[in-house]
Amino acid sequence: xxxxxxxxxxxxxxxxEHGLIPAIVTDAKDGTLLMxxxxxxxxxxxxxxxxxxxxxxxxxKVLWKKGETSGEIFAIASIMTDCDQDVLQLxxxxxxxxxxxxxxxxxxFYRKIAGGKLEFTDNEKLFDPAVAxxx
Amino acid sequence: xxxxxxxxxxxxxxxxEHGLIPAIVTDAKDGTLLMxxxxxxxxxxxxxxxxxxxxxxxxxKVLWKKGETSGEIFAIASIMTDCDQDVLQLxxxxxxxxxxxxxxxxxxFYRKIAGGKLEFTDNEKLFDPAVAxxx
Numbered sequence: 624x625x626x627x628x629x630x631x632x633x634x635x636x637x638x639x640e641h642g643l644i645p646a647i648v649t650d651a652k653d654g655t656l657l658m659x660x661x662x663x664x665x666x667x668x669x670x671x672x673x674x675x676x677x678x679x680x681x682x683x684k685v686l687w688k689k690g691e692t693s694g695e696i697f698a699i700a701s702i703m704t705d706c707d708q709d710v711l712q713l714x715x716x717x718x719x720x721x722x723x724x725x726x727x728x729x730x731x732f733y734r735k736i737a738g739g740k741l742e743f744t745d746n747e748k749l750f751d752p753a754v755a756x757x758x
Numbered sequence: 759x760x761x762x763x764x765x766x767x768x769x770x771x772x773x774x775e776h777g778l779i780p781a782i783v784t785d786a787k788d789g790t791l792l793m794x795x796x797x798x799x800x801x802x803x804x805x806x807x808x809x810x811x812x813x814x815x816x817x818x819k820v821l822w823k824k825g826e827t828s829g830e831i832f833a834i835a836s837i838m839t840d841c842d843q844d845v846l847q848l849x850x851x852x853x854x855x856x857x858x859x860x861x862x863x864x865x866x867f868y869r870k871i872a873g874g875k876l877e878f879t880d881n882e883k884l885f886d887p888a889v890a891x892x893x
Contacts, residue, residue: 629860629861630861631876632869632875632876632877632878633875633876634871634874634875634876645780645794647782647791647794649791653789654788654789654790654791655789656782656784656789656791656847658840659780659782659840659845671871701870701871702870702871703867703868703869703870703871703879704867704869704870704871704876705793705794705866705867706859706860706861706866706868707866710794710866710867712791712867724841725764725841726764726765726841731840731841731842731845732838732839732840732845732847733838733841734767734838734839735836735837735838735839736769736806736836736837736838736839739769740767740768740769741766741767741768741769741839742767743767744838
């Protein structure tokens with residue numbers, strides 16, 4: 624454990640070897656875990672400047688704005704970091720229809736592991752993905 | 759987006775190039791984000807077998823049981839995965855004194871970014887780290 628990092632007010636974020644830091648997104652109002660993504664320094668800067676969540680896509684290797692296509696934008700309420708300063712928590716106010724997940728659900732975490740299978744715990748779709756992502 | 763992974767009941771977790779998967783730990787009762795760690799296949803198996811959260815330490819390169827030293831054990835309520843099956847959410851019931859963080863706080867996320875600094879949002883220590891981690 625990094626004893627100096629956990630009780631300081633000095634901002635000293637630790638990025639991994641790819642220049643990334645994990646970002647956990649929760650609903651500022653009810654605390655629901657909405658999604659998980661990675662940010663780089665630029666994503667953090669743009670998020671703070673604009674007040675809207677931006678992430679770094681590891682597969683596409685680009686900065687992306689959450690909701691750019693679907694309209695499911697996240698307004699930033701606050702950005703927290705953890706004791707080791709190597710993880711972020713984004714507390715957000717979802718705009719649009721409140722579906723953080725590209726499947727149209729409120730949260731990306733809608734299935735639980737049950738035995739060797741997955742079990743759906745939320746099947747309510749707040750938008751139709753076929754429509755929301757039509758170009 | 760992995761279209762096939764997001765609507766299936768088939769369990770097909772995706773591990774990264776190091777054999778790890780991020781695990782977000784939330785309080786099963788009130789949804790509070792408690793901590794973040796990584797799991798490997800063994801950590802998942804042991805967690806499911808024992809009903810207590812185990813993680814993989816990237817720095818020490820070992821499996822570790824949450825609370826082994828501090829007594830702050832996590833009983834598993836359920837394990838969720840996300841649309842892409844490359845992140846886990848552990849919904850847990852904290853045992854011990856309810857301090858997930860090694861600093862003695864309920865959550866590892868107790869500081870927010872404010873300007874170029876960090877600001878403490880929770881300074882309540884549920885245990886004294888100097889005592890809890892004394893060997």
